[in-house]
Amino acid sequence: MTINISALLESRTACEKEDAADPLRNWRAAFHLPQGLIYLDGNSLGPMPKKALEQLDQAVRHEWAEELITSWIKAGWWELPETLGELIAPVVGAASGQVIVSDSTSLNLFKTVHAALGLRPERTVIVSEADSFPTDLYIQEGVSTTRKNIQRRLLGLDGNSLEELLDDHVAVVSFSHVNYRTGELFPIEELVKKTHEAGALFVLDTCHSAGVLPVELDQWGVDFAVGCTYKYLNGGPGSPAFLYVAKRHQQAAVNPLSGWWGHARPFAFEKDFQAAEGIRRFLTGSQPVLSLRGLQAGLEIAQAADPQQVRKKSQRLTQLFIELVENRCGEFDVSLQSPTDPEKRGSQVAFLCLNGFSVIQALIARNIIADFRAPGIMRFGFAPLYLRYTDVWDAAEALADVLKTEEWREERFQQKHEVT
Amino acid sequence: MTINISALLESRTACEKEDAADPLRNWRAAFHLPQGLIYLDGNSLGPMPKKALEQLDQAVRHEWAEELITSWIKAGWWELPETLGELIAPVVGAASGQVIVSDSTSLNLFKTVHAALGLRPERTVIVSEADSFPTDLYIQEGVSTTRKNIQRRLLGLDGNSLEELLDDHVAVVSFSHVNYRTGELFPIEELVKKTHEAGALFVLDTCHSAGVLPVELDQWGVDFAVGCTYKYLNGGPGSPAFLYVAKRHQQAAVNPLSGWWGHARPFAFEKDFQAAEGIRRFLTGSQPVLSLRGLQAGLEIAQAADPQQVRKKSQRLTQLFIELVENRCGEFDVSLQSPTDPEKRGSQVAFLCLNGFSVIQALIARNIIADFRAPGIMRFGFAPLYLRYTDVWDAAEALADVLKTEEWREERFQQKHEVT
Numbered sequence: 001m002t003i004n005i006s007a008l009l010e011s012r013t014a015c016e017k018e019d020a021a022d023p024l025r026n027w028r029a030a031f032h033l034p035q036g037l038i039y040l041d042g043n044s045l046g047p048m049p050k051k052a053l054e055q056l057d058q059a060v061r062h063e064w065a066e067e068l069i070t071s072w073i074k075a076g077w078w079e080l081p082e083t084l085g086e087l088i089a090p091v092v093g094a095a096s097g098q099v100i101v102s103d104s105t106s107l108n109l110f111k112t113v114h115a116a117l118g119l120r121p122e123r124t125v126i127v128s129e130a131d132s133f134p135t136d137l138y139i140q141e142g143v144s145t146t147r148k149n150i151q152r153r154l155l156g157l158d159g160n161s162l163e164e165l166l167d168d169h170v171a172v173v174s175f176s177h178v179n180y181r182t183g184e185l186f187p188i189e190e191l192v193k194k195t196h197e198a199g200a201l202f203v204l205d206t207c208h209s210a211g212v213l214p215v216e217l218d219q220w221g222v223d224f225a226v227g228c229t230y231k232y233l234n235g236g237p238g239s240p241a242f243l244y245v246a247k248r249h250q251q252a253a254v255n256p257l258s259g260w261w262g263h264a265r266p267f268a269f270e271k272d273f274q275a276a277e278g279i280r281r282f283l284t285g286s287q288p289v290l291s292l293r294g295l296q297a298g299l300e301i302a303q304a305a306d307p308q309q310v311r312k313k314s315q316r317l318t319q320l321f322i323e324l325v326e327n328r329c330g331e332f333d334v335s336l337q338s339p340t341d342p343e344k345r346g347s348q349v350a351f352l353c354l355n356g357f358s359v360i361q362a363l364i365a366r367n368i369i370a371d372f373r374a375p376g377i378m379r380f381g382f383a384p385l386y387l388r389y390t391d392v393w394d395a396a397e398a399l400a401d402v403l404k405t406e407e408w409r410e411e412r413f414q415q416k417h418e419v420t
Numbered sequence: 421m422t423i424n425i426s427a428l429l430e431s432r433t434a435c436e437k438e439d440a441a442d443p444l445r446n447w448r449a450a451f452h453l454p455q456g457l458i459y460l461d462g463n464s465l466g467p468m469p470k471k472a473l474e475q476l477d478q479a480v481r482h483e484w485a486e487e488l489i490t491s492w493i494k495a496g497w498w499e500l501p502e503t504l505g506e507l508i509a510p511v512v513g514a515a516s517g518q519v520i521v522s523d524s525t526s527l528n529l530f531k532t533v534h535a536a537l538g539l540r541p542e543r544t545v546i547v548s549e550a551d552s553f554p555t556d557l558y559i560q561e562g563v564s565t566t567r568k569n570i571q572r573r574l575l576g577l578d579g580n581s582l583e584e585l586l587d588d589h590v591a592v593v594s595f596s597h598v599n600y601r602t603g604e605l606f607p608i609e610e611l612v613k614k615t616h617e618a619g620a621l622f623v624l625d626t627c628h629s630a631g632v633l634p635v636e637l638d639q640w641g642v643d644f645a646v647g648c649t650y651k652y653l654n655g656g657p658g659s660p661a662f663l664y665v666a667k668r669h670q671q672a673a674v675n676p677l678s679g680w681w682g683h684a685r686p687f688a689f690e691k692d693f694q695a696a697e698g699i700r701r702f703l704t705g706s707q708p709v710l711s712l713r714g715l716q717a718g719l720e721i722a723q724a725a726d727p728q729q730v731r732k733k734s735q736r737l738t739q740l741f742i743e744l745v746e747n748r749c750g751e752f753d754v755s756l757q758s759p760t761d762p763e764k765r766g767s768q769v770a771f772l773c774l775n776g777f778s779v780i781q782a783l784i785a786r787n788i789i790a791d792f793r794a795p796g797i798m799r800f801g802f803a804p805l806y807l808r809y810t811d812v813w814d815a816a817e818a819l820a821d822v823l824k825t826e827e828w829r830e831e832r833f834q835q836k837h838e839v840t
Contacts, residue, residue, distance in 0.1 A: 032485045041489045048485040056710070060476050064657055065452045065468040069461045069789060077657060104705025106679030107527065114566070130691065135680035135705060138693040142678035146534070146566035154691075181689075230706070237484055237497060237709035258562035259526030260555035268794055269601075271550065271574075273558040285524025285555060286650070288711030289657035290476070369489060374688055 001343045003319045008389060009327065015320075015389035023309050027385040030301055031234070038391045040370040043208060043348045043381030046234030051297035059293035080292045081261075081283055087299035088242050091307075092206060092227065093216035098250075100279045101242045101295070102287055105207055105228050107257070108243040109139040109174075111282055112224035115245070115253040116172045116201040117147060123171035123200070127162070130154035133180040136205055140174065146256070162191060166198035173200055177215065178208035178346035181377050183318075183338040185213070185346045189220040196221060201249075207231065210242075211302045212347040212383065214311055217244055224249070232347070232383055234298030239291050243282055250278055259284035305385055313384035315342040317392055318349050321380060324396035325351065332403040337377060348381045361413035362402045368395050421763045423739045428809060429747065435740075435809035443729050447805040450721055451654070458811045460790040463628060463768045463801030466654030471717035479713035500712045501660075501681075501703055507719035508662050511727075512626060512647065513636035518670075520699045521662045521715070522707055525627055525646050527677065528663040529559040529594075531702055532644035535665070535673040536592045536621040537567060543591035543620070547582070550574035553600040556625055560594065566676070582611060586618035593620050597635065598628035598766035601797050603738075603758040605633070605766045609640040616641060621669075627651065630662075631722045632767040632803065634731055637664055644669070652767070652803055654718030659711050663702055670698055679704035725805055733804035735762040737812050738769050741800060744816035745771065752823040757797060768801045781833035782822045788815050 008014050019025060032048045033039065039047060063071040072078050085099035092099065102108070113126065126140050144150040153165045162173070173195040178185050188204060195202045204225040206215055211232030217225050225244035229235035245253055255275065260266045261283035264274045275281035319342055325334065337350040353359055356378040360370055370380045380395070402408055428434050439445060452468045453459065459467060483491040492498050505519035512519065522528070533546065546560050564570040573585045582593070593615040598605050608624060615622045624645040626635055631652030637645050645664035649655035665673055675695065680686045681703035684694045695701035739762055745754065757770040773779055776798040780790055790800045800815070822828055 034486050034488070037488075039488065045484075045489045047488060048480070053480060053485070056476070056480050060468070060473060060714070064465075065473070066454050068454070068457075068459065068467060069465045069791065070784070071657065103523065103527070104679070104707070106681070106705030107523070107677060109679075110677055110704075133680075134683070134689050134691065137691055138678045138680055138683065141693045142676045145674060145678075146676045148568065228706075236480075237491065238706040238712075239710075240708060241705070254565060256562045256566045257527060257530055258558050258565075259524065259529075260553075260558055261526070263554070263558065269554050271554065271557055273561045284530075285526030285661070286648075286658040287524070288660060288708035290659075290714050291708030291711040292658075294480070294710050364490070371489065 001341060003315055003342050005316055005320050005323065008320050009323055012390060012393050015393045018389040022313065024305065024313055024384055027301065027305060028388070031386045033386060036367050038368045038395050040368065040380040040382065040395060042383035043231050043379070044371055045230055045237055046232060046298060046383065047386065048236070049234055049297035049301055051300070052236065052294050055297055056290065056294050059290055077289050080289065081287060082280065084292060084295055084299060085242060085279065087296070087303055088210070091215070091299070091302045092210055092225065092244065093218055094244055095218055095247070097278055098247055099242055099244050100282055101229065101240050101292065102283050103240060105205070105226050105241040106135045106139050108226040108241050109136060109205070110143060111255050111257055112203050112226060112243055112245070113140060113143050113172060113174065114256045116203055116224055117143070117150065118254045119201060119249060119252060120171035123169055124149050124151055125169045126150060126152045126172045126174060127155055127165045127170055128152060128174045129176060130156040131179055132174070132176050133205065133207065136174060136176065162194055166194065166200065168199060170198055170200040172203055174203045174205070176205040176208065178213070180208055181337070181373050181379065182350050183346040183348040185339070185344050188222065192221045208346055208348070212310060212314055214307050222246065229295055229298070233302050235295035236291060239295045240287060245279055245282060255282045257284040261285055301385065310384045314347040314382055315345070317382040317384060317387060317389065318342065318345055318347065320389060321349050321382065321392045321396055324393065325399060328396060328400035329403055334403070347383065348379060351378045352376050353378050355408055357416065358408040358413040359399070359402055362408040362410070363398060365413070366398050368398050421761060423735055423762050425736055425740050425743065428740050429743055432810060432813050435813045438809040442733065444725065444733055444804055447721065447725060448808070451806045453806060456787050458788040458815050460788065460800040460802065460815060462803035463651050463799070464791055465650055465657055466652060466718060466803065467806065468656070469654055469717035469721055471720070472656065472714050475717055476710065476714050479710055497709050500709065501707060502700065504712060504715055504719060505662060505699065507716070507723055508630070511635070511722045512630055512645065512664065513638055514664055515638055515667070517698055518667055519662055519664050520702055521649065521660050521712065522703050523660060525625070525648050525661040526555045526559050528646040528661050529556060529625070530563060531675050531677055532623050532646060532663055532665070533560060533563050533592060533594065534676045536623055536644055537563070537570070538674045539621060539669060539672060540591035543589055544569050544571055545589045546570060546572045546592045546594060547575055547585045547590050548572060548594045549596060550576040551599055552594070552596050553625065553627065556594060556596065582614055586614065586620065588619060590618055590620040592623055594623045594625070596625040596628065598633070600628055601757070601793050601799065602770050603766040603768040605759070605764050608642065612641045628766055628768070632730060632734055634727050642666065649715055649718070653722050655715035656711060659715045660707060665699055665702060670701070675702045677704040681705055681707070721805065730804045734767040734802055735765070737802040737804060737807060737809065738762065738765055738767065740809060740812045741769050741802065741816055744813065745819060748816060748820035749823055754823070767803065768799060771798045772796050773798050775828055777836065778828040778833040779819070779822055782828040782830070783818060785833070786818050788818050
């Protein structure tokens, strides 16, 4: 697939025209965006929806401060994991009753990988993409410390393929939908099919796709999925994650993190655990209500926006950025790490650059926020609901200028932080 | 031990005088308390500290909305689990570097019970108090599904004692500091001593004591502890819990929920897990920042208040309530379930009452909030930092009146909710 954005490469004016005709242009007003900021880090922390501010004010000033304990019923706090899950469900192609919001992506991975292994008790191997976001790999190690004899095969090492790794020892195949650094998009439907043919179950991590790419969990036959809400779903810093368990597995799946929120009758205070029917059995303990209340507005936006338009604009924004940077920065130490085919690319673009850390700091000083991932990746995220073609133009111009002027050499841009 | 509150039993005026002389009286102004409300449910959800509102406004309006991703460093988001843990440490008698805030009590129980079992690999038995808050028991069941051959012995059944249950198969003894229903306070130092003599490790749940009772984790020799922050620490609805791991175990203790936040170098994005040094290895994934930011104000209050004064007032408030209720409601179906000895009582009082659910609803309609725990417990919590002796007087009067008038028979007080 090729995307023709040649008209946009001509001038900023052409980008302005494209913005004016953009069918998604009105969504920008739904977000609070700091004056003058070009925000290319929505793949790390989405900006605040204006309605989230209202809902958080309501949650703090009224529900907690005035209504106190009665808000568990009156304000629906107790139901929030399911209420919010139902808002996410259509965004990831899931029918009702299969998605719940709670805890973190890492914890939800533990629950789902453990449950999947439990559904294939005679098998002992987890196949995982080697370049997964590290927590996916770390959690698999953690699961292995709690179950005997689990082995792992890493996919992508020495160019091995899923077919080569699948056999009748494999219980679980774990994949990210989009690679967190390069933005490479994997053909999930095809991978699920191969996994199922080998008798294994598929766990999908949608952290870098939910809210910005079409995700069709039901249609693709995914067995378990997890995802993040603070990136393209704009749920707020560290807002709780979600998990999906296909209806067909819910009755048999065991959540090892069996706390009282996942009990069939939590307020009967019985001594023995009996898992709730349905998706609620994947809850564990009390959920952080304020962070949950900050999340609803972002999910409502994701549900209302047209996913096909979002995907189309995402491909055009990333394509425009790639071509602008390649045109303007070709002479510098900058090389594309993301797929050139827009069909194989998520909504982020990665360039390798030896001095990438300092270049990103210099861009931030110019009010253009992107991020850096060791060892040398400059990562730019493109969220179609609030970014404009002119933002992409301006960001590419600024990047070229930072490289040309060698501004990144300034001492203030050299200081490394632990967290970026 | 007896507490002489006979002067206070005489008249409301005597209670007013006691309030005026109360050394803790000024703390009440630190909380937002709805007009006219008597709040006896701080053992379930503490009221909002006024400073929490300021801090939440700052977190939402400035840190998220304006500063976005840069707040991970600038606003100290990344360090919050430790920063907040250090605020809790002195409140639970822990030296620095042993307490961290994250996830829920249930999840922290999973981590600590699992880690404790890992430190006694040749032993297979968990001893647990039979009347623990159910999630403690449910999580032990969950841990058992992930480890082979774990058995449990329940303490308190048929009047058995810890001595009878301890032998060289016991790896872990798990206890709540205060019984969630009756308010019975257990002699932890003594129980830890017996546990250690048998070669086992002690896991303490401080949910119903942290912030309102003297807790001395280091001095008592507790090995692992967990606790809740939304009760007497006033951290906000569902605010993240804390966990304590004694320094001597940190190097060897394994957290099975090994996510990237617990890695030694999380931003190196290495493929293999290597646990962070110290308490941070007990983190898993991203934490709900807004809920964490709502928690700081409550912890600062807990740290600043004098624990001996808090304990003394707590004992006087509960004693006053018990004696007032027994004097006024003796003719009704109401019987004390809490210890009569103030030294053996936490900061809550339980009365068994056949129609307890409806009685509590009638009190709530009179703007006195307490709660109900199946099958018939009316539970009244007494938080000394914002409750007055006159509140106790008024609540006891109202309870007597509800019983005398049989107001609780009104139909509107019969409707059972799933969540109470």
